[in-house]
Amino acid sequence: MGKITGFRDYPRVACPQRPPLERIEDFAPFRQPLPAETRREQAGRCMDCGVPFCQAGVRDQGAWLGCPLHNRVPEWNDMLWRGNGSQALSRLLKTNCFPEFTGRVCPAPCEKACVCGTFGQPVTIRDNELAIIEEAFARGDLGPHPPDKRSGKTVAVVGSGPAGLAAAYYLNRRGHTVTVLEQSPQPGGLLTYGIPAMKLEKEVVARRLALMEAEGVAFRTGVTVGKDLSPEELDRIYDGVVFACGAQAPRTVPWAQDGQPGFCYGLDYLTQQAMALEEGRESSLTARGKRVAVVGAGDTAGDCVAVALRQGCAGLTQLIRKPASRYGEGAFAGDAQGEASARFQGPIQRFSTQIKTLLRGEEGGLTGAVLDTPQGEEEIPLDLVIAASGFAGCQETALRARQAMPRPEKVFSAGDMVLGASLVVLAIADGRRAAGEADRFLMGYTNLI
Incomplete structure (x- = not known):
C-alpha cells in the first residue's frame, strides 16, 4: 500500500495551524491544508502492514483501537498516493457517510492503532481523509444521488x-x-x-x-x-x-445556581455562541472582559475554553476535580489549552480542585467562588462559571x-x-x-x- 518505503522516506507532516494568538481573534478555521504533493507523500507513508489495526474498530481496555466505522484506510491511502482521488473517495464512502465531519473533529483512534506509529509517527489518517472528501467536493464529484426506487415505507x-x-x-x-x-x-x-x-x-x-x-x-x-x-x-x-x-442533559453539580447570572452549563454556553455567530451578533452569554472558570476536563470543557478566549475573557481557569496523575502525558496539550497557555503565559489547569460554593454580591451578581483545594479552602474572584463536567443523558x-x-x-x-x-x-x-x-x-x- 502506498509507497513501500514511504514510512522511512517521508516524515509525518501535520496540517499547519495559525498561530494561537492570531486565531483566538476570530472563529475561522485554524488548521490549514497541506500542498497537494505533501499530502500525497503523507498517504505514501501508509505501510503494507499485513494486519491494518487502523480499521479494526474494537474496544481494547476501555479505549477504541482503530476506526469504529471500519474505514478501509490502507486502500484509500494507496489511491491517494497514486493520485486517484475519485477511487479514494469511492473506498472512503463505502464505510463513512460524513468524512467531512470526522476528518475535522474525530480524535483519530485509527492513528493510535497505526503500526507505523509503533516505533515512529503514525500516518496522518484523519488529515488524509479530510483531503479526499474536500477535494471531491471541489471537483464536483459529490452531487445528489437519490435512490432509483422508493420502497413505499x-x-x-x-x-x-x-x-x-x-x-x-x-x-x-x-x-x-x-x-x-x-x-x-x-x-x-x-x-x-x-x-x-x-x-x-x-x-x-x-x-x-x-x-x-x-x-x-x-x-x-x-x-x-x-x-x-x-x-x-x-x-x-x-x-x-x-x-x-x-x-x-447536563450532569449537575452540587453548587449549581441554575438561572442565576454568572452561571451556565457548557452546552448552553456553546449553543448561545453558535446562534450568535449565525446571526452576526455577540452572544448573550459572553465572557468578554470577565474572569472565567471552566469546570471539567473533557472535550466540551476544552471547547468552552476556546470560545471564552475568542470572546475576549479577562482571565481563565480550568478547574479539574481529579489529580493530574489520573491523566496521561499530553492530556492537556490540545488546541484550546495551547491557545490559553499562549494568551495567559502558562497552563490554566488546576487539578484536585473543586468549587465548594459560589459567591454573590449585594445585587446578586457573581463575585467569586470558594474552592476546595489540596491546601484547603481558597477564595478566588470570578464573573462567569461554566460547568462542563459531563452529561446525564x-x-x-x-x-x-x-x-x-x-x-x-x-x-x-x-x-x-x-x-x-x-x-x-x-x-x-x-x-x-x-x-x-x-x-x-x-x-x-x-x-x-
Whole structure:
C-alpha cells in the first residue's frame, strides 16, 4: 500500500495551524491544508502492514483501537498516493457517510492503532481523509444521488445530530421516505450547535444538509416530539421511527445556581455562541472582559475554553476535580489549552480542585467562588462559571415520547441516547446500525449492516 518505503522516506507532516494568538481573534478555521504533493507523500507513508489495526474498530481496555466505522484506510491511502482521488473517495464512502465531519473533529483512534506509529509517527489518517472528501467536493464529484426506487415505507428520525443524520442518510439510500424532526431552529444537532465553528465550519454542515435534501431527505425544524408531535401521531404517520436525541442533559453539580447570572452549563454556553455567530451578533452569554472558570476536563470543557478566549475573557481557569496523575502525558496539550497557555503565559489547569460554593454580591451578581483545594479552602474572584463536567443523558421530553410509543417494535434508538455522551464517529456508526435494524423491520432483511 502506498509507497513501500514511504514510512522511512517521508516524515509525518501535520496540517499547519495559525498561530494561537492570531486565531483566538476570530472563529475561522485554524488548521490549514497541506500542498497537494505533501499530502500525497503523507498517504505514501501508509505501510503494507499485513494486519491494518487502523480499521479494526474494537474496544481494547476501555479505549477504541482503530476506526469504529471500519474505514478501509490502507486502500484509500494507496489511491491517494497514486493520485486517484475519485477511487479514494469511492473506498472512503463505502464505510463513512460524513468524512467531512470526522476528518475535522474525530480524535483519530485509527492513528493510535497505526503500526507505523509503533516505533515512529503514525500516518496522518484523519488529515488524509479530510483531503479526499474536500477535494471531491471541489471537483464536483459529490452531487445528489437519490435512490432509483422508493420502497413505499416512511420513517421519522427524531434528532438531527450525527447519529440521526447517519440513520437518515442510509435509510434514504435504501429507498425509504425519510423525515428528520429537529427541535432546534436549524438541523445538525451537535454539529451545528455544540461544536465551535473554528473546529467545524457551519458552512460544511449546511453543505451536507443541502445535499441530503437534494437526495430526498426532508427536514422539519422547531418540532419537539412529545410536545408538538405526540407519540400517537408519530405511530400513525410513519412506518418506522428512529430516536437519535443525543445526551444533552447536563450532569449537575452540587453548587449549581441554575438561572442565576454568572452561571451556565457548557452546552448552553456553546449553543448561545453558535446562534450568535449565525446571526452576526455577540452572544448573550459572553465572557468578554470577565474572569472565567471552566469546570471539567473533557472535550466540551476544552471547547468552552476556546470560545471564552475568542470572546475576549479577562482571565481563565480550568478547574479539574481529579489529580493530574489520573491523566496521561499530553492530556492537556490540545488546541484550546495551547491557545490559553499562549494568551495567559502558562497552563490554566488546576487539578484536585473543586468549587465548594459560589459567591454573590449585594445585587446578586457573581463575585467569586470558594474552592476546595489540596491546601484547603481558597477564595478566588470570578464573573462567569461554566460547568462542563459531563452529561446525564437524554432530555426527559424525548425519553418520555420514546417510552410512550404505542408499538415499540417499530421504534429504534441511536447515538448518544444509547451510548451516553460519546464521539461523533461513534454516533455515525450507531446511526448506521439503527438504520439497519429499522430497515430489517420494514423490509424483512437489510444490507446496511
